[in-house]
Amino acid sequence: MEPLNALIVLLNFVIVPATAYGAQLALGALGVTLIYGILRFSNFAHGDTMAFGAMATILFTWFLQGAGVTFGPLPTALLALPVGIAATAALVLITDRAVYKFYRAQKAAPVIYVIASLGVMFIMNGLVRFIIGPNDQRFADGERFIISVRTFKAMTGLDEGLAIRTSQGITLVVAIIAVALLFWFLNKTRTGKSMRAFSDNEDLALLSGINPERVVMVTWLLVAALTTVAGVLYGLDKSFKPFTYFQLLLPIFAAAIVGGLGNPLGAIAGGFVIAFSEVGVTYAFKKVLGYLLPETLKPDGLVQLLSTDYKFAVSFVILVIVLLIRPTGLFRGKSL
């Protein structure tokens, strides 16, 4: 039973959390990659857009909870998601109108967009803190666990338990649905195809009569949906705090670049690569090895490669390695 126990510990502390986190990062990275593919700049306001989406959803969730509406065992936030997406869509469309459109008309250099996105980041950050404050907010309700440690132990009779939280299950299901919808949209619909054409070769796309403003608008709508879903899922899984969303910028960018900027498949792969390395490198493997190794070889220390505070270092190191060895990313970026 020892190897089985080791496997359960590994599942419980590494694989399940990393999968959920990876799905959240992948959704975030998809947004970054879409903006990069169509608008051709790295959007530094992305983390704060996620925070805004999550905030809008939280506010509506509280309203629903106050009105006595619940979603059974599922968190009420899922019901509020469409409202959050709509609010975020309105915000990013207004931002695009007020800020980015001018630079598009000017055909400004990408780095000017990036600086403009810094300004947008400040404003969104201020807006979120202004409306909901800088503190932690909890908004998860419904059933907490799909399987709790105790039921799992009772079911299997093992020494170690496996807990799967509802938020983790939902993250995966929602992420799969969102990604499936996105790929269906990009590959099967006319608008999606025109987006890919625009991303591949802007001039050619314009020649064949694709309306660039429409492509840009659809992109922002997709980005609003992706960021809100990512932000809400992250908030459900951990907790909502504006500053952590800002800090997600680094792993999200790392995921997008590792996968290949502009490549949606790459963004998903990158998200999981970053998440698994972050969790794996900062997890203390003492217990797992304790089950696997014979008595004499049992480790004394925690067998933790890096303390959890260095999780940013992990995404960074992976990023640097990829930049040095394969600057275009795992999936050859720069096309949708």
Add this chain to the structure above:
Amino acid sequence: MSNVNMKNILLFAFVGLLIIGTGFVQSWNVALTIFNMGLVSAIMALGVNMQWGYAGLFNVGVMGFVALGGLAAVLVSMPPVGEAWAVGGVRMLLALVMGAATIVFAILVYQRMPSGRARGLIVTAIIVVGFFVYRFVFDPAKVSIEAVNPASTGYLGGMNLPVILSWPVGGLLAAGVAWVIGKTALGLRSDYLAIATLGIAEIVIAVLKNEDWLARGVKNVIGLPRPVPYEIDLQNSQSFVDRMSAIGADPVTASSITVKLSYAGLFAVVLLIILWLAQMALNSPWGRMMRAIRDNETAAEAMGKDVKKRHLHIFVIGSAVCGIAGAMMTTLDGQLTPGTYQPLRFTFLIWVMVIVGGSGNNWGAVLGGFLIYFLWIQVEPMGLILMDFITAGLPDGSALKEHLLDSAAHMRLLTMGLILLLVLRFSPRGLIPEK
């Protein structure tokens, strides 16, 4: 051509008036605090302006270089902790040397061997083995050093040298780190440098927060020695009290103003030296070459300029300037508090200063440094006044009123973003444009 024209003089005079006005309306202590931090911010803005304005390099890791300067202040000025050195100092140094040696060795092997599977495996093996050896030497040293009187020391301490020496040391430390990042990320797309610097800044802060043996982590190092007299000594000095009473000043206020003025004098000297050097460099053939590279890399390369190497130089120099400013700031605060380093404040605010002041123009960066720092401090009380005004009609104790008043503190982020966007849109060359 010349930067000395009526408009620029008026702009500087206006910022000067804002600060002097603060002295009259609020207090001279506040005005001098703003002025001192304005001096430091101006130096940081000069550093970023060198990278962005001269060479078009997008560095969003300013916070990391500033924090490295702060670390230098601790390592230079604090007294060494003898006991900690005795229990683990040598072992710690050995661990650090071994860590560095592993990396250098891995790089050498990577460069010497022909590319292929064998090289990848060997380099990975060197890094993995090196990492475990490093941890084997490092961990006990860390534990024993941190166990030495953790409430007040628990770290190795510094070199007990005058704190002013830490300013150049901070610059060197920042330059070293910048060289490593530049080596990796320069020459790739500009976005990649941005992400790489963003990452390194977070890592520097993480190291400062967690490596207690180095600078006590989040327990903070307080009471750094000062380059200027202490208020209390001034108040106890009979001659100082006599002189202040002679001009009719309250000795307590006068002592704190004297201290701040001494800092202002020191900082002004540094700012003027850096500004003078920066102006000389900008107007030299070297400066022309840098701008030529910025404006058209391909053409400059065709003229035989080594673009990547020049970029590396300017990146290192600009980061060093940020490091110097960081050391000065920690000296001014008298303490190193890693928890207070926030990217919005120490990276992106500096960017607002450069863009608003005028990218590519050193005087613009200085002006932006003072102006934006003034706004950063003063927007909060102004926001509060505005909110008081807006909510005046609401009944006392209503939830909305409370919320709005509480949120006034976050007005500064909104304002900074708005200023950045407006300047970028309507006056993209800034207040004092590059000629």
